Amino acid sequence: MKNLFADKKKLIIPGIIVLIMIFLAVFPSFSAPYRIVWLSGILCYVILTIAWALFSGSTGYISLATAAFYGVGMYTAAILGNDFPLLVVVLFGGLLSMVLAAIAGAITLRLRGIYFAIFTFGMVELIKYILLWYEITFTGTRGRFVIVVDNQTIYYVMLGILVLLLITTLILRRSRWGLALQSIGDNEEAAYHMGVNVTALKVSIFSISAFFMGAVGAIMATRVTYIDPYSAFDTILNFLPPLMAILGGIGTYYGPILGAFVFAAIEEWLITSSIADYYRLIIGLALLAAILYMPKGIVDVIEKAWRHFSGGKHALT
Amino acid sequence: MITGNVRNYKMINEILYIIIAGLLLGGLYGLIAMGLSIQYGVARVLNVGHGEFIMLGAMSTYTLYTFAGINPFVAIIICAPISFIIGFFLHTTVFRRLLNTSPNAGVFESNSMLASFGILFVIQNIAAVAWQADIRAYSFMNTPVNILGDDYGANRLVVLGVAIAMGLAFYFFLTYTRLGKAIRAAAQDATTASLMGVNINLVLAICFGIGAALAAIAGVLISMVYPVHPNMGLEYTIIAIIVVVLGGLGSIPGAFVGGLILGVIGSVVSFYEPGLALASYYLVFVLLLLVRPKGLFGK
Numbered sequence: 012m013k014n015l016f017a018d019k020k021k022l023i024i025p026g027i028i029v030l031i032m033i034f035l036a037v038f039p040s041f042s043a044p045y046r047i048v049w050l051s052g053i054l055c056y057v058i059l060t061i062a063w064a065l066f067s068g069s070t071g072y073i074s075l076a077t078a079a080f081y082g083v084g085m086y087t088a089a090i091l092g093n094d095f096p097l098l099v100v101v102l103f104g105g106l107l108s109m110v111l112a113a114i115a116g117a118i119t120l121r122l123r124g125i126y127f128a129i130f131t132f133g134m135v136e137l138i139k140y141i142l143l144w145y146e147i148t149f150t151g152t153r154g155r156f157v158i159v160v161d162n163q164t165i166y167y168v169m170l171g172i173l174v175l176l177l178i179t180t181l182i183l184r185r186s187r188w189g190l191a192l193q194s195i196g197d198n199e200e201a202a203y204h205m206g207v208n209v210t211a212l213k214v215s216i217f218s219i220s221a222f223f224m225g226a227v228g229a230i231m232a233t234r235v236t237y238i239d240p241y242s243a244f245d246t247i248l249n250f251l252p253p254l255m256a257i258l259g260g261i262g263t264y265y266g267p268i269l270g271a272f273v274f275a276a277i278e279e280w281l282i283t284s285s286i287a288d289y290y291r292l293i294i295g296l297a298l299l300a301a302i303l304y305m306p307k308g309i310v311d312v313i314e315k316a317w318r319h320f321s322g323g324k325h326a327l328t
Numbered sequence: 329m330i331t332g333n334v335r336n337y338k339m340i341n342e343i344l345y346i347i348i349a350g351l352l353l354g355g356l357y358g359l360i361a362m363g364l365s366i367q368y369g370v371a372r373v374l375n376v377g378h379g380e381f382i383m384l385g386a387m388s389t390y391t392l393y394t395f396a397g398i399n400p401f402v403a404i405i406i407c408a409p410i411s412f413i414i415g416f417f418l419h420t421t422v423f424r425r426l427l428n429t430s431p432n433a434g435v436f437e438s439n440s441m442l443a444s445f446g447i448l449f450v451i452q453n454i455a456a457v458a459w460q461a462d463i464r465a466y467s468f469m470n471t472p473v474n475i476l477g478d479d480y481g482a483n484r485l486v487v488l489g490v491a492i493a494m495g496l497a498f499y500f501f502l503t504y505t506r507l508g509k510a511i512r513a514a515a516q517d518a519t520t521a522s523l524m525g526v527n528i529n530l531v532l533a534i535c536f537g538i539g540a541a542l543a544a545i546a547g548v549l550i551s552m553v554y555p556v557h558p559n560m561g562l563e564y565t566i567i568a569i570i571v572v573v574l575g576g577l578g579s580i581p582g583a584f585v586g587g588l589i590l591g592v593i594g595s596v597v598s599f600y601e602p603g604l605a606l607a608s609y610y611l612v613f614v615l616l617l618l619v620r621p622k623g624l625f626g627k
Binding site: 071073118119122124125126128129130132133134136137140141143144147148246250253254257288289290291292294295296297298299302303306 | 374422429437443446447448453573601603604606611613614617618621
């Protein structure tokens with residue numbers, strides 16, 4: 012009897028997610044065009060954060076290479092955009108990022124903790140400067156144009172990527188790989204001795220998360236229409252996913268989604284408001300406050316409140 | 329025969345020029361890296377906001393020199409203590425709290441690195457509002473000095489001289505003073521050091537302050553030679569991180585030697601292909617992480 016009750020409760024949040032997805036699917040049919048653009052920006056953040064947390068949230072390896080995969084996706088769209096259908100371009104953007112992640116992961120995931128973070132950060136800059144040098148020396152230009160796609164198509168592709176990512180994350184978390192990944196985060200040595208193929212698992216999940224980042228980059232490139240190495244491999248983009256994930260709750264399934272939504276909404280409001288000059292200041296303070304005062308994120312705050320109001324019998328996990 | 333000699337002479341001259349220019353650059357890199365190295369080696373904070381203290385030192389020196397006519401050497405005496413105080417209080421407020429709330433060392437390192445990114449954004453934004461995003465420069469002591477057949481700016485020689493003096497002073501401070509010994513003890517094993525009567529929180533905060541002060545001094549020196557702007561910090565942070573990894577995280581002599589090596593590499597690459605100088609740093613860095621992540625002097 013008690014189990015049945017607990018199971019019903021477990022269905023609440025997936026139910027809400029499905030409802031939100033249905034709402035998002037029909038959203039463009041009744042909303043203003045501006046809102047669609049706005050919402051696809053938010054979806055982009057949500058995807059990047061979930062994809063980031065898929066690897067870094069569970070293993071504890073802080074990856075600062077989001078911009079590398081996103082940028083590879085963007086450049087793929089710029090180069091292939093005119094000759095191939097949109098979905099193929101997006102798929103290619105994802106696959107190329109995946110290949111890059113697999114190579115980078117295979118040679119660096121032996122590095123522990125802080126070294127991995129530094130390496131991934133360095134990798135983004137390396138790609139950025141080599142690309143810049145290449146463009147200036149060989150093509151004589153900086154940046155490229157990307158084909159224009161209408162906003163509704165961008166929105167639906169984005170939504171498609173998000174659904175795919177949510178399903179992937181859910182399957183992974185429920186599978187033995189998800190458990191193994193979690194055990195790497197808890198204690199890598201122990202996981203290794205329990206027979207987990209630590210390196211192979213880390214490289215695969217890192218590549219899968221890069222696939223989604225690259226795919227998002229490819230579709231976002233069609234929105235901005237012009238890219239150059241600085242905008243495609245933007246340094247600040249490396250830090251936004253960790254910030255949003257920490258804000259929401261880093262090791263949880265719903266935390267990154269919530270964090271990305273909250274952050275994207277605040278950012279949108281900030282950029283259009285009169286204090287846009289202080290954008291980085293506020294992001295910095297938010298990052299500090301989140302790490303110092305809510306290290307477990309909004310999800311933890313909500314759970315505590317839930318436990319408080321439901322008499323402390325059932326934790327919402 | 330004669331033409332061959334001339335060509336040889338020219339080549340030797342070029343090599344000398346590349347090496348001397350590299351050493352002049354490398355001394356500065358070493359100074360930048362020392363500050364980061366002590367912050368990471370003792371306080372275990374990979375301070376990504378390190379370059380922002382360099383930027384603050386450089387921008388303040390520019391302002392003091394241009395608007396108040398204050399000599400950059402005097403600016404060192406003004407900027408270093410202020411920077412020390414800022415660093416000290418950052419550690420006592422932000423990082424001490426993180427140290428107390430983080431479950432293990434790995435989590436602390438990740439969290440403190442992300443927190444230092446927060447600090448980076450805050451300082452950078454304040455500076456951008458205060459100074460605007462223009463690139464500025466002033467000229468100071470830029471008379472040419474001839475060394476072995478090539479001219480170098482006097483200011484660049486002074487920069488190398490001050491950097492070496494700071495490096496030596498810092499080394500002797502760590503080796504022979506009581507506080508220096510406490511710092512080294514804390515770097516080896518913080519828990520044991522605190523059991524031996526070292527006031528660990530104070531030592532960590534002092535180390536963080538020293539790191540910030542060294543960054544500010546480096547900033548003052550940089551402003552004598554290179555243009556300054558509010559977004560210059562991250563580039564120097566990255567160079568500092570590369571140098572520190574090259575020399576071995578936490579090793580002070582390693583930071584200095586690593587700085588000189590990277591300076592020469594940068595000088596060689598710039599000589600042939602200036603656009604690839606930064607990329608070559610990253611390449612060195614990536615290769616190093618793969619081959620010897622402990623660095624040259626790492627334990």
